[in-house]
Amino acid sequence: MLRIIWRQLRGRAWRSAALLAGVLVATTGFIVLTGATSASRLQVTGDVERNTRAAYDILVRPKGSRIVLETDRRLVRPNYLSGLYGGITNAQYDQVRRVSGVDIAAPIAMLGYASAFIPTPLDITDAVDRRLDRQVIRVDPTFVAERGLSTAPGKPQYVYVTKHPLIYPVFDPKSTTRDTLYTDGRTYPGDECEHPLPVREVMPDGSSKPICGGEFGPSTDGRGSGVSERDIKSVAAVRLLPDGRFESGGVIQSRDDLPEPTDRLFLQMRLSVPLLMAAIDPVAENRLVGLDRAVTRGRPLTADDGPDDIPGGSLVNRAFPVLSSSRPYVDGAVRASYRRLVPATVAGVLETELADQLDHAPAVPVGEGRADLSGGYPTVQGGPLTTLVQAGPAEYDEQPGGTLRAREFPPKPDNPDPKSSVEPEVVPWLADDQSFRPLRDVALAKSMDVNRIWSVVGSFDPERLAGFSELSKLPLETYEPPRAEGADERSRQALGGQPLEPSGNPGGYLTPPPLLLTNLASVPKLLEGGTSPQRAAPLSAIRVRVSDVDGYSKRSAERVRLVAERIAAVTGLDVDVTLGSSPSAQTVELAAGSFGRPALRLSEKWSALGVASVIVQAVDRKSVVLFLLVLVVCALFLGNAVSAAVRARTPELAVLACLGWRPRRIGLLILGEVAVLGLAAGVLSLGLAVPVAAVLGNAIGWQRAAAAVPLALVLALAAGAVPALRAARAHPAAALRPAATTVRWLRRPRTLLGLALVNLARTPGRTVLGAGALAIGVAALTLVAAAASVFRGAIVGNLLGDSVALSVRGADAVAVVATVLLGAVAVADVLYLNIRDRAAELAALQAVGWTEGALARLVGYEGAALGVLGATTGSAAGLAGAAWLFNGVPGGLILVAAITAAGGVLAPVLATLVPAALLRGLPTAQLLAEE
Numbered sequence: 001m002l003r004i005i006w007r008q009l010r011g012r013a014w015r016s017a018a019l020l021a022g023v024l025v026a027t028t029g030f031i032v033l034t035g036a037t038s039a040s041r042l043q044v045t046g047d048v049e050r051n052t053r054a055a056y057d058i059l060v061r062p063k064g065s066r067i068v069l070e071t072d073r074r075l076v077r078p079n080y081l082s083g084l085y086g087g088i089t090n091a092q093y094d095q096v097r098r099v100s101g102v103d104i105a106a107p108i109a110m111l112g113y114a115s116a117f118i119p120t121p122l123d124i125t126d127a128v129d130r131r132l133d134r135q136v137i138r139v140d141p142t143f144v145a146e147r148g149l150s151t152a153p154g155k156p157q158y159v160y161v162t163k164h165p166l167i168y169p170v171f172d173p174k175s176t177t178r179d180t181l182y183t184d185g186r187t188y189p190g191d192e193c194e195h196p197l198p199v200r201e202v203m204p205d206g207s208s209k210p211i212c213g214g215e216f217g218p219s220t221d222g223r224g225s226g227v228s229e230r231d232i233k234s235v236a237a238v239r240l241l242p243d244g245r246f247e248s249g250g251v252i253q254s255r256d257d258l259p260e261p262t263d264r265l266f267l268q269m270r271l272s273v274p275l276l277m278a279a280i281d282p283v284a285e286n287r288l289v290g291l292d293r294a295v296t297r298g299r300p301l302t303a304d305d306g307p308d309d310i311p312g313g314s315l316v317n318r319a320f321p322v323l324s325s326s327r328p329y330v331d332g333a334v335r336a337s338y339r340r341l342v343p344a345t346v347a348g349v350l351e352t353e354l355a356d357q358l359d360h361a362p363a364v365p366v367g368e369g370r371a372d373l374s375g376g377y378p379t380v381q382g383g384p385l386t387t388l389v390q391a392g393p394a395e396y397d398e399q400p401g402g403t404l405r406a407r408e409f410p411p412k413p414d415n416p417d418p419k420s421s422v423e424p425e426v427v428p429w430l431a432d433d434q435s436f437r438p439l440r441d442v443a444l445a446k447s448m449d450v451n452r453i454w455s456v457v458g459s460f461d462p463e464r465l466a467g468f469s470e471l472s473k474l475p476l477e478t479y480e481p482p483r484a485e486g487a488d489e490r491s492r493q494a495l496g497g498q499p500l501e502p503s504g505n506p507g508g509y510l511t512p513p514p515l516l517l518t519n520l521a522s523v524p525k526l527l528e529g530g531t532s533p534q535r536a537a538p539l540s541a542i543r544v545r546v547s548d549v550d551g552y553s554k555r556s557a558e559r560v561r562l563v564a565e566r567i568a569a570v571t572g573l574d575v576d577v578t579l580g581s582s583p584s585a586q587t588v589e590l591a592a593g594s595f596g597r598p599a600l601r602l603s604e605k606w607s608a609l610g611v612a613s614v615i616v617q618a619v620d621r622k623s624v625v626l627f628l629l630v631l632v633v634c635a636l637f638l639g640n641a642v643s644a645a646v647r648a649r650t651p652e653l654a655v656l657a658c659l660g661w662r663p664r665r666i667g668l669l670i671l672g673e674v675a676v677l678g679l680a681a682g683v684l685s686l687g688l689a690v691p692v693a694a695v696l697g698n699a700i701g702w703q704r705a706a707a708a709v710p711l712a713l714v715l716a717l718a719a720g721a722v723p724a725l726r727a728a729r730a731h732p733a734a735a736l737r738p739a740a741t742t743v744r745w746l747r748r749p750r751t752l753l754g755l756a757l758v759n760l761a762r763t764p765g766r767t768v769l770g771a772g773a774l775a776i777g778v779a780a781l782t783l784v785a786a787a788a789s790v791f792r793g794a795i796v797g798n799l800l801g802d803s804v805a806l807s808v809r810g811a812d813a814v815a816v817v818a819t820v821l822l823g824a825v826a827v828a829d830v831l832y833l834n835i836r837d838r839a840a841e842l843a844a845l846q847a848v849g850w851t852e853g854a855l856a857r858l859v860g861y862e863g864a865a866l867g868v869l870g871a872t873t874g875s876a877a878g879l880a881g882a883a884w885l886f887n888g889v890p891g892g893l894i895l896v897a898a899i900t901a902a903g904g905v906l907a908p909v910l911a912t913l914v915p916a917a918l919l920r921g922l923p924t925a926q927l928l929a930e931e
Contacts, residue, residue: 055289055466055478056106057560057579058544060096060567062087062537065574069396069404075584076576076607078482081541082276082511083393083437085110086534088542092571096542099570101563103547106284108478109523110540112388112442113274113506114454114516115427119376120334121266124159127338127366128265130244134162136346138339138363139267143230143429145332145503147495149597152429154230154334158358159238159267160211160346161246162201166239167208168259169197171251183255184208194351197251199237201347209347211237212354228429229272233355235346238265269334271373272428274389274506277322277454278514279523279538288545289465289478291517296326298458305457305519307526309450319455320385320522325515326459328377329481331501332430335370339363378459385444385452385526389506392438396588403601405589406509409435428504433594435507445529452526454516462513478543479513484602487587491600500602509590552580584608670724671717678716682709752854756861767866774820774827774870775877781820782878782900820903824910827866860909867905875901 059076065084070076086109097105127137141154170181179187180197190196193212200208213235238248241261249259282301285291292300301323310317341363346354396404411432444452462479483499486492502512518526520538527535546563549556560579568575583605592599656666685708760767845855879897 055545056104056543057546057549057577058564058567059576059578060088060542060544060571061574061576062540063573066576067393067395069398073606074608075586076578076581077394078604078606079511079513080393081108081110081278081478081514082391084540085112085390086532086537086540088539088573089537090539092573093539093542095570096544096567099563099566101546101559101566102544104284104287104543104545106288106543106545107281107520107539108514108541108543109279109520109534109538110390110514111277111279111518111523111526111534112390114277114383114385114388116273116275116380116383117270118273118328118373119379120269120271120371120373121376122269122334122336122369122371123264124267124338124367124369125246125263125265127340128161128240129340130240132161132342134160134164134342134346136160136341136343136358136361137267137366138341138358139336140339141230141269141334141336143271143332143334145430145505145595146500146593146597147331147498149494150430150433150503150593150595152230152595154429155233156359157233157267157269158213158235159265160213160235161238161240161265162346163240163242164204165202166237166247166249167200167202168249169199169251170255171197171253181255182208183252183258185255199250201237203347211235211347212349212351213237214351228427228432229270230429235351235354235358236267269371271332271334271504273328273330273332273373273377273504274428275324275328275383275515276512277388277516277518278540279518279520281520285517288543291323291460291465294460294462294464295323295458296461296464298323298456300458300460301517301519303519303521305522307522308455315451317451317453319382319453320518320526321457322454322516322518324380324456324459324517325479325513326378326461327463327481328374328515329462329502329512330373330504332504333370333372336368337365338367338369340366380456382453382455385454386446387444388442388532390440390442391506391511392440394436394509399589403587403589406436406591408591409438409507411435411439411507428506430503430505430595431507433503433505433508433597434591435505436509436590437507437511439507442532443530444526444532454518460517481513482510482604484510484588484604487601487603491602494598494600500600509588546579549579578607581607667724671721674716674724675713678713679709681716682711682713685709752858753861753865756858756865759858760862760865767869771827771866771870771873774824774867775874778820778871778874778900778903779878779881781817781903782875782881782897827863827870864905864909867909871901871903871905 059080061080061084065080065087067077088107093105093107096102122139122141124137124139129135137159139157139159141157143152143154144150167182167184170183172181178190180190181187182200184202188200188208188210192198192210193214195212195214198210198212198214200210202208215232215234236248238246241247243261245261245263246265247259247261248265252258280291280301282291282303282305286293286300301321305321307318307320310319341358341361343357343361349357395407397407399405411434462481465479481501483501485499486495486497500510502508502510523538524535527538544563544567546556546560549559557577557580560577564575564577567573584607585603586606588602588604590600590602656669657663661669686705689705689708875897878900879894
């Protein structure tokens with residue numbers, strides 16, 4: 001049998017050489033390209049490792065803290081800590097620390113929002129007329145937040161500017177009388193105004209009168225809910241000195257402590273801003289994120305810091321130490337218009353009468369101003385600790401298409417304790433806006449002798465902390481401020497092209513990170529005697545770094561997984577592996593606000609868990625699929641060629657059957673021929689793969705190159721299996737009968753194109769194989785061209801997965817080009833076989849007067865028809881795949897698909913030049929004689 005196989009291959013030398021070349025190209029290409037895949041995989045894995053180094057590897061939260069949405073989508077919502085207030089005990093924290101493999105366990109206890117008054121000074125210097133003896137500058141403020149979308153007018157503020165001297169009250173905590181000592185050495189009654197301790201103006205006759213101003217607003221009627229700063233009026237007194245400078249002040253500590261003159265005059269507006277307070281373990285936090293190295297002012301927080309009692313007369317100020325953020329991460333400002341008026345009298349007029357007089361006095365516009373709260377935030381050194389406001393997690397309704405709609409909650413309720421002895425405080429003006437989080441007030445211990453406050457020991461810059469890399473920067477980062485971009489054009493225009501940031505509303509959708517950090521040692525004393533449920537389980541989360549893990553790798557991922565399983569088993573808490581996570585954009589809809597903000601559609605980054613593992617696997621799958629297409633198209637080419645050979649040798653095989661060859665032996669004969677070709681191609685590929693890879697700059701070893709031999713053999717046998725089976729099943733008598741086709745219908749073609757289509761329809765299987773091989777290449781070309789052209793080489797977004805998972809690499813492009821070329825060769829082979837099978841027909845056409853040009857055009861039309869069929873099918877498949885991968889069909893993608901389809905048609909048309917050239921040597925007389 002081997003001798004017969006060898007004779008058959010030698011007898012059809014050109015055909016055998018063509019088949020050998022096809023297998024050789026496909027096998028060598030696959031070996032070289034998969035070598036490039038390995039090198040690229042190492043590079044991509046390196047990218048993943050560099051960009052998944054996180055502050056921590058495991059996130060531990062209270063049992064049941066995951067919302068259903070997180071579980072279903074394998075996500076963690078941004079600012080997950082903002083709605084977690086306790087739930088983990090100190091004993092569970094100790095269990096986590098003792099788990100083998102835990103390097104750092106950093107707990108954090110979210111406590112709630114503490115109030116702070118942020119000075120927001122408005123410069124009104126240029127509004128003052130220095131020629132006037134007395135004047136009042138009226139300031140009409142407008143409070144602004146959320147990129148200017150939420151606004152609310154405030155009550156007017158007045159600055160009384162006089163050239164007359166002012167005298168100031170001196171604070172004396174030991175005084176038991178109503179009379180107050182002033183800086184002129186005299187005492188005056190303390191009940192001349194509703195507001196205590198007013199500044200006094202010295203009249204020209206030497207007497208003095210009180211300026212009854214200060215801050216005053218509507219009564220709270222004992223509700224204990226406080227008032228907004230936009231409801232408070234004020235009258236400030238300022239002296240214009242002869243040298244043009246300004247002197248202003250209030251209650252002073254001693255007669256020698258007089259106000260310093262200033263060159264500029266500022267109205268000190270105060271915005272009430274809620275600052276999120278949390279407790280940490282300073283030692284663990286220093287190791288985890290380098291908190292001590294991020295301190296920019298003062299000193300770091302230590303584990304030994306505790307509340308200090310500071311005497312203050314009849315009250316003791318118990319100051320709890322905090323490390324404050326140097327950045328407020330709150331979008332808020334005040335803009336104002338200035339008007340000047342000249343009142344008849346100011347000094348000696350009571351507050352209510354003075355306010356009515358100034359409100360209705362004629363005034364002249366004299367300018368405008370604006371101030372952001374970020375300017376005055378660094379000067380804040382403390383604030384009261386009477387009540388903490390806790391905002392629960394946002395809740396969502398899932399809309400069609402996966403969009404999330406944030407649920408709405410009522411604004412902050414009144415204090416539920418009507419017997420509270422705590423004085424009403426000014427609350428943020430935006431607290432009356434629509435809330436997207438449930439709110440509750442947690443009262444701390446009340447005492448008539450102790451006043452609890454928070455006091456700044458130092459400031460830290462959150463942007464100097466260790467965190468996540470830029471590509472994998474996550475909202476899991478504890479101190480990362482949340483931002484949400486507009487998800488549609490309307491929302492982007494409303495936001496002015498800028499992201500939405502947290503506002504001064506504690507129930508707002510976006511919440512700032514913890515801006516005030518105290519230590520865990522202070523928590524029991526802070527919560528002692530209060531109503532907080534956190535006293536038994538104060539911790540909100542534990543962030544864990546696993547030892548011997550530096551970036552993502554399979555070994556690191558497995559090590560982290562094992563530690564996470566141990567923590568979950570020991571503590572029973574919710575445990576998430578954050579190693580290898582990446583941001584994942586989610587679309588969120590917000591209802592319109594109460595202060596002018598329209599409804600918004602936002603794109604918000606959530607944290608997709610385990611993305612690095614998916615990326616590495618996806619890159620491997622994508623590349624292997626592309627390279628397998630080379631083998632698939634080659635197999636189609638071989639299968640078509642072997643089928644044609646079997647068809648041409650039908651009489652020969654029938655003779656062998658008549659001579660007693662069994663069907664099995666006939667099938668083995670066909671398989672033997674393709675096996676010899678495959679084996680020869682594999683051996684040649686073994687010698688070519690290494691040098692070809694070296695020329696392309698991609699070294700591969702001989703072990704990988706040796707895989708070419710079995711690969712080529714398997715490829716050849718797979719391609720020849722079906723034709724061999726068909727040859728073995730043919731009946732000898734039926735094979736010896738001349739081929740005849742039953743005519744079901746007859747339609748005479750009137751054009752060359754019509755005749756070409758009829759010719760292709762005569763061998764539908766062969767036509768489908770050729771067009772299918774081309775379609776596969778064009779589909780792959782469309783996908784890769786879309787990524788390379790429309791998306792500039794990669795499907796790049798802000799996510800790590802987008803950055804590397806669909807990158808278009810050189811090896812992928814080579815694989816696609818090879819696939820398209822093999823498809824074109826398959827089309828050329830179909831045309832060659834058609835010419836060979838219809839040689840007698842073509843000779844007859846020449847005999848009746850057809851020119852070689854006409855016959856060449858006929859073959860060209862057949863190639864063009866095959867090209868159109870394969871290219872349009874492949875382009876449509878590639879377009880559909882690209883639309884599925886890229887979530888849409890951009891206009892550029894359609895253009896790319898059209899260009900690849902045109903290229904797919906052009907390639908087989910050019911490939912027809914070779915089979916068309918065979919028409920020139922067509923032996924017309926011989927063929928007609930044989931027929």
